[in-house]
Amino acid sequence: MRVVPPSEGVDVVAAERAATAFLAAFGVPTDTGPTADTPRRMARAYAEMLSPRSFDLTTFANDEGYDELVLARGIPVHSVCEHHMLPFVGTAHVGFLPGERILGLSKLARVVELFARRPQVQERLTKQVADWLQTHLQPRGVGVVIEAEHMCMTLRGVRAGGTSTVTSSLLGCLRDDPRSRAEFLALTTSAGSYGAGGRHG
Known part of the structure; x- marks a missing residue:
């Protein structure tokens, strides 16, 4: 596709x-x-x-019946705040619990870019990535955590340099099953400063 x-x-x-x-x-x-x-x-x-690149959505049949978490951590995020047209930059951690198909790992970064390269707010970006993967991959669960620094907050206004904002979107088993949810949040926490408390900063 x-x-x-x-x-x-x-x-x-x-x-x-x-x-x-x-x-x-x-x-x-x-x-x-x-x-x-x-x-x-x-x-x-x-x-x-503001121009995301086209890409091929490469998926493979889950012939081995792999049913554990697949997680890509530290995906670079570069976007532009739609309120001030100033950049916000950070990282995304994107994971899924496979269903019938698995995804080429580089495509997780491509999906992040697909929605990041446009005027955005971080909350919407996080949800769009999760919803898109849920719709096109139909996994048993999807989790997306984005941590970013917003230039509209560090260079103007309050000028709170070094402040990061964390957003998350969990779908399917990663939202409903406590063990799967805890595993995902623990793995993303070890990649940075994200905790189970959701958005802060």
Whole structure:
């Protein structure tokens, strides 16, 4: 199955013109000197941050009947806060309890990117990854934990540098079965500072 993200028709030329006007409004000259090419760089940088890549969803029959947790820890997360258009960066831990099929491990990172490369809030991103995997893989359970630092919180406003926000979404057995839930949370806790208390920070 080929996963092709919806295209909104990124217009880099129009974005460059808008970046020039944006910088001019803040008194940043772009006609000469080291910032002459900044609008183009800005436009291309945001085009990259807001454009997920297509990928093939590779799954395999679970012929061995594997029924234990599969977990990819420390998947890089790069997204843009939809409220301030500033980046938030961190890591995702994504796991599932296989059903009839298992997933190529690199595809877990691809699914995170699929939803991260767009204007986002972390809560929605976490739930979208979990829901998408539940729908397309139909496992017995899915768990997603994301821990990220938001530039809109560390560079402006309260300026609470070093603060991280943790969100989680658990579906199926990883939500309903206490033993499976505890195993998943214990493994994600050992990967970072996440605890069973859910969102904090």
